[in-house]
Amino acid sequence: MNGIKKRLEKAKGIWVAELPNVLWAYRSTSRKATNKTPYVMALKFEVVIPLEVGLPTIRIKAYDVSHNVKVLSRSLDLADEQRKNALIRMADYQKQLAKTYHQKVQHKLFSVRDLILRKVIGNTKGPVDGKLDSNWEGPYKVTKLAGKGAYYLEDPEGKPVLRPWNSNT
Template identity: 70%
Template structure:
């Protein structure tokens, strides 16, 4: 809808003054109000339908992703390797540095898949580690 019609008046270019066009002939103010009200009602319905489709899509996406996830259950006393992340990486290592370090012994479980670790000398690691960053060590 043109800007001018929103305020109840119609602006026409000089050429349209002498010639009638579909735009000027088909415009009906009362019909326009009905169409605007109907479109406003449909906008809420369309928004709700879009939210339903988006929720369904996210549910399907999560289902597909979760089928591929392999949960790593570790027990206290197991030996694990810890993933080398940015703050634990040695600054002298470059691309070919190790991706895993350890082995570490699981000392305590503090939540779902969150563990405190201890190195081979018996020194406890400062912060807990999530099982996503651990993998079993087979010696």
């Protein structure tokens, strides 16, 4: 989506004319997660770019209608298997991303009566807080354990925080 946004911002006033080209590029570029283009995932066959239609290429010259019908019918038979393979590949890709993302995370276990600071996230940040305001709030005291890495907290006045805090997020 960032690529689409950048291309359309460069086009400025003629973005309406540029949009079909940007969408074509997006739909015909293979994704890392599935190793397939969105066009292939939706329509089950490779796309032919307009330039290949205008200028005869080897791919266009080697096109055989009867062979294409056989290949399409075979690929329709294997569509479910291809979808399953794409799902497996996507799950593996997401697992690799999560592993890389969490590589530098150092888990810290807290015990009851520990004082901690809690990271301010978007929905708890005040509407008037600027970007130079503190990213941490607290201190809070751990009152009891809620599960693996989750804790019940109370503020300095002894008022309990409404929902458990998870130290893994």
